[in-house]
Structure formats: structure tokens, C-alpha cells
Amino acid sequence: MKILFLTLLLTVPAFGASPETMLPSSPAQRRIERAQAFVQQQPNRYQAFNDLALALMARAREIGDAAYYQQAEQAIRNSLRIEPGNFEGKKAHVALLLDERKYREALEEATAINHGTPDDVLVWGYMAEADAALGDYDAAEKAAQWMMDLRPGNTPAYLCGAALREDWGDIDGSLDWLSKALQETPPLETEEEAWILTRMAGLNRAIGKSESADSLLQQALKVFPDYHLSLEELARVRMAEQRYTEAVELMERRNHTFPSPQSRYLLAEALGRAGQEVRARTAFAQFEQEARSRIDQPDNANRELVLYDADRAREPAEALRIARLEMGRRHDVWTLDAYAWALHANGQDADARGQIEKALAVGTREAALFYHAGAIAAARGDKGAASRYLKQSLDLDPAPEIMDRDQQALALLFTSARDQRAH
Amino acid sequence: MKTTLPNLRLASHWVNSMLSVRSSTLALTVALSLIAGAALCAGQSATDRNIQGLQVRAKIYPQDYRIYDGLGAAYIQKGRETADSSYYELARQALNKSLDLLSNDPGAASAKTHMAVVSMAEHQFEDAIRWAQEALALGSGDPAPWAILGDALTDLGRYDQATAAYAHLRDPADAEGASPGVAYEHDSRVAYLEFLKGDSQGAKRLMQAAISSALALHLPRENVAWSQYQLGEICFRSGDLECAERAYQAGLEVQPDSYRNLAGLGELRAAQRRNAEAIALLERALAIVPFPMYAAALYDLEIKADHPAEAKKQYDLIQFISRLNPINERLFYRELALFYADHGLKLDESVALARKEIEVRQDIYTWDILAWTLYKNNRAEEAAQAMQKALAPGTEDALLYFHAGMIEARCGHPELARTLLERALRLNPHFHPFYGDEARRTLALLAVPAGAAHRQTGAALTSVPTSTLASGTLKGRS
Numbered sequence: 006m007k008i009l010f011l012t013l014l015l016t017v018p019a020f021g022a023s024p025e026t027m028l029p030s031s032p033a034q035r036r037i038e039r040a041q042a043f044v045q046q047q048p049n050r051y052q053a054f055n056d057l058a059l060a061l062m063a064r065a066r067e068i069g070d071a072a073y074y075q076q077a078e079q080a081i082r083n084s085l086r087i088e089p090g091n092f093e094g095k096k097a098h099v100a101l102l103l104d105e106r107k108y109r110e111a112l113e114e115a116t117a118i119n120h121g122t123p124d125d126v127l128v129w130g131y132m133a134e135a136d137a138a139l140g141d142y143d144a145a146e147k148a149a150q151w152m153m154d155l156r157p158g159n160t161p162a163y164l165c166g167a168a169l170r171e172d173w174g175d176i177d178g179s180l181d182w183l184s185k186a187l188q189e190t191p192p193l194e195t196e197e198e199a200w201i202l203t204r205m206a207g208l209n210r211a212i213g214k215s216e217s218a219d220s221l222l223q224q225a226l227k228v229f230p231d232y233h234l235s236l237e238e239l240a241r242v243r244m245a246e247q248r249y250t251e252a253v254e255l256m257e258r259r260n261h262t263f264p265s266p267q268s269r270y271l272l273a274e275a276l277g278r279a280g281q282e283v284r285a286r287t288a289f290a291q292f293e294q295e296a297r298s299r300i301d302q303p304d305n306a307n308r309e310l311v312l313y314d315a316d317r318a319r320e321p322a323e324a325l326r327i328a329r330l331e332m333g334r335r336h337d338v339w340t341l342d343a344y345a346w347a348l349h350a351n352g353q354d355a356d357a358r359g360q361i362e363k364a365l366a367v368g369t370r371e372a373a374l375f376y377h378a379g380a381i382a383a384a385r386g387d388k389g390a391a392s393r394y395l396k397q398s399l400d401l402d403p404a405p406e407i408m409d410r411d412q413q414a415l416a417l418l419f420t421s422a423r424d425q426r427a428h
Numbered sequence: 429m430k431t432t433l434p435n436l437r438l439a440s441h442w443v444n445s446m447l448s449v450r451s452s453t454l455a456l457t458v459a460l461s462l463i464a465g466a467a468l469c470a471g472q473s474a475t476d477r478n479i480q481g482l483q484v485r486a487k488i489y490p491q492d493y494r495i496y497d498g499l500g501a502a503y504i505q506k507g508r509e510t511a512d513s514s515y516y517e518l519a520r521q522a523l524n525k526s527l528d529l530l531s532n533d534p535g536a537a538s539a540k541t542h543m544a545v546v547s548m549a550e551h552q553f554e555d556a557i558r559w560a561q562e563a564l565a566l567g568s569g570d571p572a573p574w575a576i577l578g579d580a581l582t583d584l585g586r587y588d589q590a591t592a593a594y595a596h597l598r599d600p601a602d603a604e605g606a607s608p609g610v611a612y613e614h615d616s617r618v619a620y621l622e623f624l625k626g627d628s629q630g631a632k633r634l635m636q637a638a639i640s641s642a643l644a645l646h647l648p649r650e651n652v653a654w655s656q657y658q659l660g661e662i663c664f665r666s667g668d669l670e671c672a673e674r675a676y677q678a679g680l681e682v683q684p685d686s687y688r689n690l691a692g693l694g695e696l697r698a699a700q701r702r703n704a705e706a707i708a709l710l711e712r713a714l715a716i717v718p719f720p721m722y723a724a725a726l727y728d729l730e731i732k733a734d735h736p737a738e739a740k741k742q743y744d745l746i747q748f749i750s751r752l753n754p755i756n757e758r759l760f761y762r763e764l765a766l767f768y769a770d771h772g773l774k775l776d777e778s779v780a781l782a783r784k785e786i787e788v789r790q791d792i793y794t795w796d797i798l799a800w801t802l803y804k805n806n807r808a809e810e811a812a813q814a815m816q817k818a819l820a821p822g823t824e825d826a827l828l829y830f831h832a833g834m835i836e837a838r839c840g841h842p843e844l845a846r847t848l849l850e851r852a853l854r855l856n857p858h859f860h861p862f863y864g865d866e867a868r869r870t871l872a873l874l875a876v877p878a879g880a881a882h883r884q885t886g887a888a889l890t891s892v893p894t895s896t897l898a899s900g901t902l903k904g905r906s
Contacts, residue, residue: 010499050528051528052527052528052531055531055532056531059532071658091528092491092530092896093528093529093530093531093532096532096533097532100532123537124529125533125535126533126534126535127532127533127534128533156534156535156568156569157569158569159534159567159568159569160534160566160568160569161567162566188596189558189564189567189569189596190564190576191561191564191573192561192589192592192593193561193567193576194561194564196563197565295630362550
């Protein structure tokens, strides 16, 4: 699932960089050290705690260790204790909620701040990010447009706009704004640079440009070695290239420190495609265990769990239960897609069609999405729509995986679409 | 120049042409932070009124971060006008208050940029880089922090990185590359880098272009005067005295009390041996802003005019200004080191000061001064090593070549010394009130047979300008 990390630019003033395992300290670590020094010098200065909170959040993102969020929350509490209701403290709290995927709460708090201070660019950005995550793309668009209107050319607006353009399927537009953000990235802001490069790589991969994606990721890993997000994306590129063994190696490297349920899922998928079924089963089991423990948490891996239950575990009812749970929280493209797929797995293809069409209406161009749409159409006997969707999926990813459980008719349509494309 | 705002749904190429550059911080930066410092503002009272007005507004609107940012900027301006570095501390307090109110938003980029300017003014170059980076990380779309970042990198001698930073000084709304405002920021800075790289002609062209931009933009008088001064400096250092004269005079025409142009013209008059005029001009400059380098130049001229009492006053003034407060002490390490070395005073301290400066600033002129102080302490080999770093970019500056030539002569490399000294004189025969003659004397000595020349040169190269007054009085005081 796409995570905007809008606060990234604002929290990592960097001087040289490296992840957890490397010396000297990373940009966020240095920021933490500096903020802690300020806290010691001026223990009653609330802004010092706000700076510390943002630095801790930046560190969490650098290495994917969510434990930093608890420390960040404590720092924000200290800030708000010293100066109740201070503006930056409240904003930092919204940023924390977004990082923790508590989108509804984040939107409520950001909206309240926005009512009091309607000209703060970043608060609009927080609202846009929360709106998009919750599936309200119109509201997200309005908020993002406010960002741009208030301060034309600001980088957070470019990043926010790029994410929305990606959702709308405007890949070129998204790449253009990411490029602009990249150009404005200050020297030595290495994690920021790597993050943007990784996003650009993801877009290139999504439209089948694996070579460009590879090149961008090599650049990202050069400026910020072992960056977990870049390694994950590179693994996806390798999978798209059907170089599954390399994908496995990359994901093992990525999961060496602070694996997430999503990264475990990706490793399991890579192992499966690499033909390492025994290891894949173990990896899926690890994923399942961790993902199930988080089902009720905002920062969950429910989309992956739905797909897993529907496709691998053959637990369609459980897939639908989890999908409905998640639909209670948000209606973004990916939640709609997962819900549609769970409905399809349970044979409720009419409802599945309704949900997948809602997802497609946003405009997102992603092979998996079209594949699901094609499978649902095929199950309903709509061969024309199925062929069209499957061809779109193949255009974006020429080597998708067809699950065993897919119907034979679908497989035939798929083969037909592939043949049409070849001609 | 605000244009229609970009729309998220619009095609990218259209958006490119519609973005407008942020100019608020840029305008302040033009006024506050050009490489050699900004010019005197339109009038002290105007800045004072601005400060007072902002203080009142801050009381009425204590939650408005913009007011504190503006107040910080006004204190910076006041600091530059008066050379009283305590204003920078006031600026820092106001900017901290602004950042307490807003620090995590593109709107805070201006305050962080001003923090970078304060750090620059206090010669805290690494801090300036950090603040500029933080300002850039906010992604405000305002290119001003790139300018300060480039300035700090220039002072740290990281010229390639500075060039890369300055390359960002362009207006995203302008398909041709830059609006006049951004072009001014770019050209005025890159001119200095071109000069450092030895391309004096290119530097002049860029500076002239910057002046054209400044005039077209109707920038404040002090900015235009500052630009003319910069052009004058490039011309003077590269030996084009006519060009220097025109530039300084043009600067004074725009702003009659431009202390930089007064001092520049004073140095030019000294080079032309019109010492009485030189003294009068430098005294005027010193009356406006008490910079120790102006007092040092006057000191030399008073010695030359055989006015020991007047020279002593300047010496005392230099000591007073430099020790006025801890910030001043740090700000004038380089000037003091050079002054002591030039005049054979406190030679140990001169090296110590130069070394302190090199810890925070590694540009070619700091390496040059370190080399010169080492030379004056009879540590010619070390001096030669430092001088190599000063000469590395290829700057066409007569004083640099003179220093290098004298050091090489002491190191026993007469051919190289001759080449360097001849180059200094060819570039600008009157580059310094004393050292032009000194270079010619040394060249004459180097012309005699090698062994004798080395011995004689070594004997002749001590404390040239300490004659008359310095040897009798000032040395005793130090």
C-alpha cells in the first residue's frame, strides 16, 4: 500500500547518511542527537521536544522501526505539557498519527488545526494524505490544490500531488512532480533523495519500465545504502523481471533488520515464485502470524492478509471478514480492491464488480488491479471486459502470477489476451 | 509576477510554465546575504523604525511567526549597517521565537534561511549550511536558501559544491532559466566564483550582468552600490584600475555613503599614490562602519605619510574593535592575523589567529593568510604548503602571487619566485601601498647570482611596513 510520508522532507535535515548498521550516524540520528542536546539545554522549550519528535519519526522511517513512534509520542506529550496546544506540537501529533496509519484521527485533528490556521501548507498536506488514505480523493485533491495555491512550487505539494496523480493513473504527471521535488532536494539529504528515487522507480516499474526503475534504485541505494524501501522496490523489479532468486536475496537483505508484515509477505511471494516452496510456506506462516496479530490495529497488513487468505490459505470467509473490517476504516483504492477480491473469492462476483469498479474509477494503473478486475469479469461471464482488463494488466506487467484457484476460463482468457498482445 | 496557480490535474508541461517563484525571502536575501555582505540600508533611521514597528506588532500579534521572522531580518540588517555583532544575537532570539511558532512548514523556510544568514554573519559556516539545508528541506520553492548554502560552501573552500548550489538559483516559472531577480542572485555570486577560478573577464561580465539586473529590478540603492563595489573589487584585483575606478564611482553615485565603495576607492587612490585622497576616503568609510581592515589600511597610509601619532590611533582602534565582544573577536581573526603579519607584530599570535580561522573557514584567502603568517614566522616550508592550497583554483590576484613569490624566494626557489612576483606586478603594478615596491626590490635581488640572491633575499624580507612607527612603539606594546 502506498504511503506518502509527506513529513519526510520536513524532518530529515541531513549531513551524510547511512542506515542503522552503518557508521557514522544517519541524518535522523544526527537530528535526534541535536534535538536531545537542545532538550537538555532548554528543557522548558517546547519546540525542542517537537523537533525531537519529528527526528524520531524520521528515524522510524529510515529503518522501518516503529518503536521510535512511542518515543516520538512521549516527546510530543512533553511539548504539549510545557505549552498546551502549541501549534507545532499539534502538527507533530498529526504527523505521528499519519505515520501510524491512524488516518481518521489524523484527519480530525488536522481539520481542527486547519480551522484555526487555514494558511498552513503542511496541515493541508496532512489532510490530503489522510483523505486519500481514507478513499476521499475529491477532498484530497482539494486539500492538495490548496497546498499548491498557498505556496506555488513548494516541495510537499509536489510530493502530495505526485501521490495523487499516481492514484489517478497519471504516471507521467506524477514522475514530473517527483522529479521537481528531487531537483529541490538539498545536497546530503540522502534519505530524502533515496525516498523520492524509490517512488520514481515504483512508478517506472508500474508501467513496465524495469530498466529505468533499476537504474533509479541503484542510484537510491548508492546515496542511502541498504535503504529498506529501495531494497523492497528493487525486489519487486526483480520479480517483474522474473529474476526471483535475486528478489529473494534482496528481500532477505531487507528483512535483516526490522521486517514488516508487508516485507515478510513480499519475501514469501518471492520464495514461492523462485520455486522454494518449503521456505515460502515458512515465510508465509511468519507473515500470517504477524499480520493476524495486527488485524485490529491501524498499522496493519490487512490488504496482504486478505490476498493471502483468498489466494493461498484458501480461507475466503476469513478474507472477507478482514476485508470488511478494513472497509470500516477506509475506502482507498487498495482497500476497495482487496474487498472486491475477497468478495470474488467467496463467489459474490456481482458485489465484487461494484467494488472493483469503484477502485478502477479512481484511475490507478496497476497490473494487479486490472488482473483482479479481469478475473471478476471472467467469473461473471463478461468475456469482453475480462479480456480488456487482462490485456491492460499484461501491458503493465507481462509476467503476472496466475493463482491455482483461478478458473480455467480465466486462464484461457489470459492466454488469449497475451497472444493478442504479442500480435 | 504571480501567475495562475498550477493545477494538479493539468499536464506537466503546462504546469512548468505557470509556476511562480517565491520572492519574499529572496528579496531579503538580496539585501542581507550577498557574498561579501550586503550594503548599507537606505538609512539607519529606516531600519530603526522598521524594528520599532515590528516590536509593536509582535506585542499585538504575539502568535504571528512572520513578525518575528521580519524582526530577525531587521536585526540582521541593523547588524550589517552598524557592524555591531550584538544585533545578530537579537536576530537569533527573534528567529527562534518565529521558529517556536512555526518550524515544520514551508512557511518556516524564511526564518531558517535568516538563521543561516546570522550564522554566516558570525562566521559559523557549518551552522549556516545546516540552517540552509533545513530551510531547503521544508521545500518552500524559494531558492534563497541555495544562495546562502552556496555562500557558506564558498567560505569553506568547497567551490565545486558552491557552484552546484548556485546552479539552483533559477526561477522555475521561467523557461529561459531565470527571472531578473534570480539572475541577479545567481550572477552576483557566480561572478565571485569565476574570479576565484581565474576568469576575471568572465567574472566582470557576470557582475555587469548582475548590475543590469539590479537596475532593471529597481533594487534598493545599497544593493546596486554593493554590486558596483563587487565589480570594482574584481577589476582592482585583476589590475584593471580604470574599470575599478568607474565601478566604485558608480557605486558612490548611487549611494554616496556606501562605505564599501569609499574604502574601495580609497585603496585605489593608495595604489595610484594619491595618499591624501586615500586617507580621506578611508576615514569616511571608517566613520560609517568601524571595520578593522579600514583602520589597517589607514595605518599603512599614515605610516607612509610619516604620521606616527595618527597611525597609532588606528592601531588602537583595530585592537579595540577586534576585542569589542567575543563575536567580533571571532569575526576578525583573519584581518587581525594579516595585520599582525604584515607589520611584524605579535607574530606568534598571527599564526594562532590564522589557524583558528582555518578551523572554520577554508577558502583560498584564509589559506593565503595562514601561509603569510607562517612565512612571517620564518616557517617558509609550511607556508609554501598552505600557499599551494590558496593558489589551487587559479585565482588571478596580485596579492596572492606576491605572497606566493616571497614564500618561494624564502624557500630557495628563485625561478619560481621570480615568475610569481612578475605575475603579481604584471597583473597589478600597484596592488598594495608597500608590496608593489617590495616585489620590485625582491625581483632585483633575485636577478643577482643565485647564491647571493638567496642570502640577500632572506635578509630583505622582514616586516616591510613596520618601518617608522611600528618598530619603535607598537612592538613594545605587543
